[in-house]
Amino acid sequence: MIVQKYGGTSVGSAARIRRVSRRIANTVAQGHQVVVVVSAMGHTTDRLIALAESVNPEPPARELDMLIANGETITAPLVAMCLAGMGVPAISLSGAQAGVRTSGQHSRARIKDIKPDRIVEALGKNQVPVIAGFQGVTAELDITTLGRGGSDTTAVALAAALRAESCEIYTDVDGIFTADPRVVKAAKKLTHVQYDEMLELAAVGARIMHPRAVEIAELYSVPIHVRSSFHDRVGTMIVAHVPMEDRQRVRGIAQETNVAKITVVGVRDRPGVAATIFEPLADAGISVDVIVQNIGRSGHTDLTFSVAESDLKAAEKLVKTAAKAVGAQRVSSAAGIAKLSIVGTGMLGTPGIAARMFRALAEAGINIEMISTSEIRITCLVSRDQVGKGVRILHHAFELDQDLA
Amino acid sequence: MIVQKYGGTSVGSAARIRRVSRRIANTVAQGHQVVVVVSAMGHTTDRLIALAESVNPEPPARELDMLIANGETITAPLVAMCLAGMGVPAISLSGAQAGVRTSGQHSRARIKDIKPDRIVEALGKNQVPVIAGFQGVTAELDITTLGRGGSDTTAVALAAALRAESCEIYTDVDGIFTADPRVVKAAKKLTHVQYDEMLELAAVGARIMHPRAVEIAELYSVPIHVRSSFHDRVGTMIVAHVPMEDRQRVRGIAQETNVAKITVVGVRDRPGVAATIFEPLADAGISVDVIVQNIGRSGHTDLTFSVAESDLKAAEKLVKTAAKAVGAQRVSSAAGIAKLSIVGTGMLGTPGIAARMFRALAEAGINIEMISTSEIRITCLVSRDQVGKGVRILHHAFELDQDLA
Numbered sequence: 001m002i003v004q005k006y007g008g009t010s011v012g013s014a015a016r017i018r019r020v021s022r023r024i025a026n027t028v029a030q031g032h033q034v035v036v037v038v039s040a041m042g043h044t045t046d047r048l049i050a051l052a053e054s055v056n057p058e059p060p061a062r063e064l065d066m067l068i069a070n071g072e073t074i075t076a077p078l079v080a081m082c083l084a085g086m087g088v089p090a091i092s093l094s095g096a097q098a099g100v101r102t103s104g105q106h107s108r109a110r111i112k113d114i115k116p117d118r119i120v121e122a123l124g125k126n127q128v129p130v131i132a133g134f135q136g137v138t139a140e141l142d143i144t145t146l147g148r149g150g151s152d153t154t155a156v157a158l159a160a161a162l163r164a165e166s167c168e169i170y171t172d173v174d175g176i177f178t179a180d181p182r183v184v185k186a187a188k189k190l191t192h193v194q195y196d197e198m199l200e201l202a203a204v205g206a207r208i209m210h211p212r213a214v215e216i217a218e219l220y221s222v223p224i225h226v227r228s229s230f231h232d233r234v235g236t237m238i239v240a241h242v243p244m245e246d247r248q249r250v251r252g253i254a255q256e257t258n259v260a261k262i263t264v265v266g267v268r269d270r271p272g273v274a275a276t277i278f279e280p281l282a283d284a285g286i287s288v289d290v291i292v293q294n295i296g297r298s299g300h301t302d303l304t305f306s307v308a309e310s311d312l313k314a315a316e317k318l319v320k321t322a323a324k325a326v327g328a329q330r331v332s333s334a335a336g337i338a339k340l341s342i343v344g345t346g347m348l349g350t351p352g353i354a355a356r357m358f359r360a361l362a363e364a365g366i367n368i369e370m371i372s373t374s375e376i377r378i379t380c381l382v383s384r385d386q387v388g389k390g391v392r393i394l395h396h397a398f399e400l401d402q403d404l405a
Numbered sequence: 406m407i408v409q410k411y412g413g414t415s416v417g418s419a420a421r422i423r424r425v426s427r428r429i430a431n432t433v434a435q436g437h438q439v440v441v442v443v444s445a446m447g448h449t450t451d452r453l454i455a456l457a458e459s460v461n462p463e464p465p466a467r468e469l470d471m472l473i474a475n476g477e478t479i480t481a482p483l484v485a486m487c488l489a490g491m492g493v494p495a496i497s498l499s500g501a502q503a504g505v506r507t508s509g510q511h512s513r514a515r516i517k518d519i520k521p522d523r524i525v526e527a528l529g530k531n532q533v534p535v536i537a538g539f540q541g542v543t544a545e546l547d548i549t550t551l552g553r554g555g556s557d558t559t560a561v562a563l564a565a566a567l568r569a570e571s572c573e574i575y576t577d578v579d580g581i582f583t584a585d586p587r588v589v590k591a592a593k594k595l596t597h598v599q600y601d602e603m604l605e606l607a608a609v610g611a612r613i614m615h616p617r618a619v620e621i622a623e624l625y626s627v628p629i630h631v632r633s634s635f636h637d638r639v640g641t642m643i644v645a646h647v648p649m650e651d652r653q654r655v656r657g658i659a660q661e662t663n664v665a666k667i668t669v670v671g672v673r674d675r676p677g678v679a680a681t682i683f684e685p686l687a688d689a690g691i692s693v694d695v696i697v698q699n700i701g702r703s704g705h706t707d708l709t710f711s712v713a714e715s716d717l718k719a720a721e722k723l724v725k726t727a728a729k730a731v732g733a734q735r736v737s738s739a740a741g742i743a744k745l746s747i748v749g750t751g752m753l754g755t756p757g758i759a760a761r762m763f764r765a766l767a768e769a770g771i772n773i774e775m776i777s778t779s780e781i782r783i784t785c786l787v788s789r790d791q792v793g794k795g796v797r798i799l800h801h802a803f804e805l806d807q808d809l810a
Binding site: 142 | 419422423426453456457459460461462463464465467468469471472474475478479481482483484485486487489490495496497499501502546547548
């Protein structure tokens with residue numbers, strides 16, 4: 001059994017729905033049981049949100065969910081009827097009908113469990129279940145949506161619930177690359193990526209898979225195959241362990257350009273200061289990313305952190321209030337920053353990787369503003385106008401433009 | 406408690422949704438409990454059907470229902486969030502959430518019962534329930550649609566289930582007129598129409614209310630107020646009994662131009678012939694309307710009946726097969742026919758009305774091809790190019806252009 005998820009671009013027109021349906025029909029003809037998850041067509045969700053805002057600039061979350069869920073419940077029956085026209089029996093199911101039970105946090109609901117009775121029933125009748133992704137239903141039968149990466153999450157959660165062999169994520173790119181191919185012409189497609197590498201890549205700007213879907217896949221050991229809906233070539237497998245020869249090295253370069261930094265200058269170096277500053281941001285749903293605290297002089301320190309540039313205005317306001325409360329000297333901020341990351345399992349155990357990164361950037365005249373590391377990632381914050389150059393330099397420095405073993 | 410139903414034109418744009426919401430808010434401010442039923446915006450349903458046909462020219466009925474039900478579940482949350490923005494708490498409900506249980510005949514499901522628990526709960530919290538019309542759900546939780554006149558049917562059925570004071574049907578016309586105002590400039594708006602008159606008017610071409618909604622209203626004694634969503638003036642009340650002075654007279658002239666006739670020539674005059682001819686039409690969902698059988702000579706007779714011109718091709722094919730089976734001589738057909746009807750309770754008991762109709766048409770040089778009568782209606786089939794003239798002639802002949810008492 002295979003779960004296939006088709007994103008908005010893949011089902012963006014009647015012609016594309018026909019193409020997707022042919023692919024599903026082929027998979028069925030090869031003897032697989034197929035469960036399909038679909039997103040809203042093209043820009044449908046954006047159009048529905050625009051319609052909502054034209055009648056209420058701040059629509060209640062329950063009603064907005066009820067509205068935008070229509071995007072996926074339009075695609076699902078279209079794919080099901082297209083399959084039927086090709087002689088492949090199919091049945092569309094809303095999130096509610098597919099048994100996707102969620103929490104009640106509208107616009108960012110979490111899947112609590114899946115009762116896939118109707119999916120199993122359909123498979124038993126040799127029907128292809130075509131499920132509206134991105135949505136679920138509360139215990140009170142209110143429609144919820146899952147937020148960013150929602151359809152991927154539906155697909156992976158279904159694959160876990162149904163113990164499917166794998167979950168194929170069809171998209172408009174060929175797979176996961178060593179760097180963004182629009183930035184680095186020599187970027188290579190990776191045949192395998194580990195869950196943890198994918199999580200780091202997603203966290204630092206690779207938009208292909210949302211971390212929450214990858215997390216569920218890792219938890220339930222669901223292999224994910226990220227591939228293009230425009231041709232039949234294989235894409236990238238996301239799995240627990242990549243082949244031995246791909247380990248212990250830098251696997252990819254990621255970038256994220258929507259970054260700004262905020263510095264709280266002259267903070268008293270005592271317990272509770274960071275909490276006072278970051279709690280209001282968390283309450284407002286603003287993610288704080290890289291945090292650096294300089295070594296203090298005479299009991300004072302500077303605290304610098306990055307936020308999404310789109311959150312900068314809101315964040316600055318909250319931080320200024322908090323900074324006053326903790327008696328900081330002042331707050332400064334800067335937009336126009338970017339994150340530049342190298343990712344690879346076992347990197348930390350390989351001496352010299354960080355030094356090689358810093359050296360390569362220095363030789364290219366790129367100044368590093370902040371540094372953050374995890375077990376499998378090193379991130380440098382640099383000026384945004386230098387990030388493209390930085391990605392290319394690092395891609396070459398770590399020999400990612402060589403053919404992979 | 407008032408049930409208000411807003412049709413597709415009334416909610417056809419964001420601006421119109423705001424206007425409709427203001428009207429609902431005003432009704433709430435006047436101290437009424439309001440339950441709202443909405444149709445799909447403008448041409449949404451047509452667009453969804455076109456999309457379906459572009460992926461499958463003969464989409465399975467279950468999937469088509471699943472698809473087009475989105476039209477109403479888009480409007481409902483838009484109206485609910487617009488109301489919320491005006492400070493009127495509101496909650497949108499799909500047919501399933503509103504407890505509209507139907508039969509499983511997709512695209513023409515019948516309401517079996519309504520379990521309005523969530524509607525009652527919402528009203529108890531002073532929320533305006535905004536219900537997606539035209540749709541319901543089977544015992545298996547499959548989405549169904551109610552077919553033509555579906556949203557009106559939802560509204561009237563809800564008014565009956567909730568024992569509402571009245572059911573207001575908002576539309577793009579001012580009410581029920583003595584004739585189509587586009588054809589007869591002097592047409593007058595009727596203040597009251599009886600259920601049975603409305604049924605006859607609908608059956609012969611007045612498109613404002615679908616007969617099935619009127620039937621439910623009559624069965625459960627729900628007064629219907631047909632009125633415009635573009636101004637506040639009262640429209641037409643559809644009730645069990647009109648005021649005394651409006652009875653015993655012709656109340657309206659109706660026309661229907663999508664008519665063709667089929668004649669089976671030289672049928673043996675024996676039992677079972679009509680059944681053999683009409684059963685295949687019924688099985689194919691083709692409505693047969695006026696049926697006339699001439700008096701036979703030497704054991705043979707001609708059978709003539711009318712069908713919708715849009716059904717003519719399909720009907721002819723079926724009738725030719727059946728005619729062969731009963732040994733008829735031949736089948737002939739003609740398009741370009743129209744129905745011209747006068748409607749009014751108690752007409753049958755008023756001598757001379759039929760004669761007056763036939764005389765008026767004769768004097769205008771309009772040939773009558775077929776005649777059909779009911780207790781409260783006389784219908785003449787005439788050439789389509791003469792129907793406009795016929796409506797004007799009859800409107801004048803029955804003094805409908807006089808101010809009503």
